[in-house]
Amino acid sequence: MAAEVTSLEALPGEEVSGDLTPYGGVAADAAWREEVLRLAERHDAVILAHNYQRPEIQEIAHSVGDSLGLCKIAAECDSGTIVFCGVHFMAETAKILAPDKRVIIPDARAGCSLADSITAAQLRAWKAEHPGAVVVSYVNTTAEVKAETDICCTSSNAVEVVRSIPADREVLFCPDQFLGAHVKRETGRDNLHVWAGECHVHAGINGPELAEQAAADPDADLFVHPECGCATSALYLAGEGIVPREQVRILSTGAMLDAARETKARSVLVATEVGMLHQLRKAAPGVDFRAVNERASCRYMKMITPAALLRALRDGVDEVHVDPEVAARARASVRRMITIGRPGGGE
Template sequence: MLVQQSSELKEEIMRLKKEKDVVILAHNYQIPDVQDVADFTGDSLGLSRQAATVDQKTILFCGVHFMAETAAIISPEKKVLIPDLEAGCSLSDSITVDELRNWKNQHPDAIAVGYVNTTAEIKAELDYCCTSANAVNVVKSIPEDKDILFLPDMFLGSYVAKMTGRKNMHIWAGECHVHAGITPEDVTKKLESMQDAEFLIHPECGCTTPMMYDVADGSYDDKKVSILSTEGMLKHANKSKSKNFVVATETGILYKMKQQNPGKTFIPASEKAECQYMKMITLEKVYDALINEKNIVTVPKEIADKARLAIDRMLAIS
């Protein structure tokens, strides 16, 4: 019965989005049913780019609030809806605009680089935005003599500092509760149970920093270890000759991985790595937002104009 209801609801959503000229964007961490009705699925960077180029006048963003804000900033002429206004982000909440202004005052000559997982207010204070896919390249594009304030994710910041060799990066002590909860012990157990598995790890993970040093000193010589964004993981899994993968990120990505690679096995590094905010988006809420055109996400023009500069710089750097 539930399967039938779900199927009928999907059909109705597909009909409505055509009738109302709405494009549905869904993050890789969304539940499978929501990914099924989306026109595009992807990571923050990929979906930001889609938001900038789609023809439809209305975007229904199935993700968390800061993502819908980013779409509204990039496409001010479009209406942006979100199925649940309460779908927030623990990482985004880990720094306030007052804390950032105070930090900038302490380092007046520094360049502020912020992860896309931040509010529009924070983005308006940044010099550059970045995602996990292009954070290293964004930092590499900044003159080496310039101090960098990197926020809000300390694990991604540590990873970027390691990959670029920058000694003048100041890193905010924020974290994503989901990724921070994936421990080196989780990873080791899974890898031991699957001897021939490749290990794909998101740079926001709590295990990233110790894992990076392990990779550097050869501790994983007999394992293939790749530190990748969610979109990078999908591309890598598609190309790889390996049959088994341990995946350290939010479990929602496994649905797409299995869809794209039916002959391969994908195991989460931790079954507990679920974002309750991402999972707040349901088919029923997608339908409700579509039919009532509710939960419009707007960003005041003054903030949007400032934030757009940092976002445009992010979109220009692959």
């Protein structure tokens, strides 16, 4: 390729801030695409991309989806190397489910504010305060937290997972407070305790924004991720009849795609990270999908640039490692979730 990866060089329009500046200097052109696919074939690598990735990364990936769905592909595919275009906990989960495969994330600095909102030490201390409680952790957590967890969950099956726990058992739900509030609403459990964590991007999508846009387009469907700060507002709009109840959908990313293919609405207001719009528009090109908050872009997700992906395949970096003992305990909590049912839908 003519272009070379420039370490820590911002792409046009990127905000530059310390050591989180994305790798730049490479355009997502035909030559880049040809080289990436050539290197992937040479290294027996499958490229997996999360729904929140840049459109050019989604377009070159062998598979696009939610984190758990992609991790299941990683575990089941024949490729010896997994290149996970997402944030770090996702690549860790792929390694947990595919311990014998090489897992690479194009930029190991791509973290997650939600996963960082609880540590294994904090979870152990919380468990000590509630002996005998069942710990339910969202898949958006580190391997160490999963290892301290009884059952993992996704946004699509969190309610089902909690309902599977005997009613007289205390439940500790972490780390997302908005998803936890949704689960508590749906289950009506008074003995469910929710950790006060959040995804800074989803938390920033607020109720007034949603209400204003819904008023301006009263016929639009509302697709709202349960991690959003506006999820309660969406249910209020439906409950008060301001927006017809059938137009308000609280959905995981995977469920949003299913709903997009089925909607009869001409327009849909989407409350989640803006990268999701690319897959929604592909799923239903005749529908006008619009972000409730156009600024809801995760800079960590967007650190996976064309340059970073090329670097990963060319140099074999950054490889993800999980301590085998931690991985075994974490794997057990994920497998318990899968036995309950409906593990798809990811986050």
